[in-house]
Amino acid sequence: MKRKKIESFFFKSLMILATLMIAGSLVMILWTITAKGIRSLNWDMISKVPEGGFYIGKGGGLLNAIIGSLYITIGSTLLGLLISIPVVLYINIYARKDSSLATVTRFTFDVLFGIPSIVYGAFGFTIMVYFGLRASLLAGIITVTLVIIPILARAMDEVIRRTPEELSDATYSLGATRWETSKVFLRQSLPGIMTAVLLSSGRAIGDAASVLFTAGYTDSIPTSLSQPAATLPLAIFFQLSSPIQEVQNRAYAAALILTVIVLVISLGAKYFSKKLSKNKI
Helix, strand or coil: CHHHHHHHHHHHHHHHHHHHHHHHHHHHHHHHHHHHHCCCCCHHHHHCCCCCCHHHCCCCCCHHHHHHHHHHHHHHHHHHHHHHHHHHHHHHHHCCCCCHHHHHHHHHHHHHHHCCHHHHHHHHHHHHHHHCCCCCHHHHHHHHHHHHHHHHHHHHHHHHHCCCHHHHHHHHHCCCCHHHHHHHHHHHCHHHHHHHHHHHHHHHHHCCHHHHCCCCCCCCCCCCCCCCCCCHHHHHHHHHCCCCHHHHHHHHHHHHHHHHHHHHHHHHHHHHHHHHHHCCC
């Protein structure tokens, strides 16, 4: 009995320590970017594009990078959903869940999930060179879509797999087709799908390696898919590489802006997830 109490105390202390380490790391990150970036954060930073000499400490802001990041994040998430949802529905409803096709598909997504984003960037760059394309917003969206598809697909797959089997039995007993059953499963899984969208959006807006060679960088806001687009992660990278202290402080301000955007996305997804959970059938 005494041994069990010691084991319980040890593992409870280990869990508390791990929780404090994670929470402490988050607090340190937020404190660092806030303390170093808040002094350079002003209205010009979020309402103006870079002016001449911005990267050596002169006037302007990061509106181009903010808009570019949102363009790529929204575009890649929507495109990823269009590709992921049919695949997930097929392996869970149209095919048997334990079939070889479903197993291979899930294994493929797991492998793709572990591939570093720089590899996706190199792959996208290779395709662009092959077809004679230049860095553009479209290329960035496509490359980031490849990065987040495994996240979207596996997260949605796990949600749908946890849906009770009785639900499909009930729909089939009422004479529903597989497509109608798919719509019921989607409706039931909407909160989980919102979580998947949150995870993929956070990865999309914060990834720098995949867009480094594909989306390019520009001081203007893109007005078409064929134009290059700036992103906040690349803006942070370029400014931190500068030897000028003011420019480095602006990098931390950009990191603070990026963190706030991710926080807004997280809170929004949580709100809609809770709202959809109340309305589930």
